[in-house]
Structure formats: C-alpha cells, structure tokens
Amino acid sequence: MPRSRVSAETVLHALGDPTRRAMVERLSRGPLTVSRLAAPLNITLTAVVQHLQILEASGLVHTEKLGRVRTCRLETSGLTVLEQWIHDRRSLWERRLDRLGDLLAEEQE
C-alpha cells in the first residue's frame, strides 16, 4: 500500500524556506493554533497561512479547524518521505561502481 502521496521533491521544497523551517521547528514541540504559530514570526497572519498551505501539501503539517480556530500539528509522514529519499540516495551512492563504463560511453558527443 502506498503510504504517502507526497513526493520528496515537495517536502524538500517546503523545507527550503527558513520561515517554514521555523514553523516546523515550533510545531515539533507541540500543536499550535495559527495565531499562536504566527506570533513570534514577524510576518502577517496571511503570510503564515500561505506557508501553512505549502507545509500541508508536503505532508509535514496537518491542520484542523474547530469553530473559528485552526489547530496545526506536525505530521510525520513528510519526514518519513524525506528519510526514505535520503536512504535511497545513500544506497545508490554506496552501490555505485564508479561507473567507468558510463564515462566512456558518454565520451563520443
């Protein structure tokens, strides 16, 4: 069964931004409402919500709205996808045969 529909591409793009990293950092300590999450960041609530959309799409954060309050919590599936990505690159690298063949093949061009 496919555990997740999000790609490592999406996760890495999401974590490429320092503000979003700060948000993930903060949420890894525990769930927060949007306003609480926004408070220490010196940007508008609107900007925070925009970042949240990207974090949600990447599987790093899950949000849920109850009444007028949206609560955000870290979702580990984004981290799992990233872990797998690292593992794959590492395997490829370790199994590389210092592909002399490829180098020679590419030679004529």
Next chain:
Amino acid sequence: MPRSRVSAETVLHALGDPTRRAMVERLSRGPLTVSRLAAPLNITLTAVVQHLQILEASGLVHTEKLGRVRTCRLETSGLTVLEQWIHDRRSLWERRLDRLGDLLAEEQE
C-alpha cells in the same frame, strides 16, 4: 568529536532548489566532471558552478580539480546531517506532552 561543521539549515536550503536536487540525484549514480554534470541541465556552465558552490558548502558534494578538470562526487555528510535533523524533530514530536501548560502560559498577551 563534531562530525560535521555544516548545519541542517544549509543542507535544506541547498536541497530546496530543483536544479540542485537534479544534480545530487545525478551524482548519487556516481562521480562526474562539471561539464558532464551540466550537459543534461539546460543552463549555462556558470550557473552549474554556482549551484556546485552551494552544494559544496552544504556538505552534499565534494569536488576536486585535477589539471583543468573538476570532478564532483556526492558527499554523504550532508545527508547525515539531514538524517539527524529529521530524527531530532521526530523525537521532539514523539516526546511532546501536548503542552497544555504552554498554551495556558501564553494565554495572557
């Protein structure tokens, strides 16, 4: 002993760009010269070198110049730093006590 001087911040920033991800992807299959690495990317050699500088600073890639040819290879230390970062966030998240105390403390403001 500090295994690495590079931060997860640097690594995540480096991997935030799709071109740099493509370069890492390619290098995980084995070492390449700058020109070879650049060939399939539709950008100038100069741009590739600029990306390489960021990848090197992040500990994801090591390059070495022999004569006029610079060879690039994946450096796993960048990946290790990232793996550790994921592990840390995950631990924090799993040990969170759904900090009701914090929520109440932040209440007055």
Next chain:
DNA sequence: CTAATACTGAAGTATAGACTTCACTATTGG
C-alpha cells in the same frame, strides 16, 4: 606553438515566490 577544452569571475537581468494590503466571512464572548 596554437587551438581547443574546461572551467572561473564579475557584473547585470529577470523571475519565482515571500510578503503585504485590504476587504471579507464565520465564530464566540459579554
């Protein structure tokens, strides 16, 4: 020695995307 190769460096352009403003809706406390 000359030409071609493989980069390097400085300096400018151009665009993705982070951020803002502002007007709006939905919920809740008093």
Next chain:
DNA sequence: CCAATAGTGAAGTCTATACTTCAGTATTAG
C-alpha cells in the same frame, strides 16, 4: 445583539536568487 476574535481570499509589490553574458585563465592535445 454587538464587538472582538480568528482566520480566509484576491490581487498586487518587491526582493532574493537563479540565470545570463562576456571576458578571462589554466591546461592539454596535436
């Protein structure tokens, strides 16, 4: 019911950075 709270959505600004051009150096093949 009214005001305050909590967030939403559209549309535009503005800046970091990805990318280019061009002119240069060092190395190597013939």
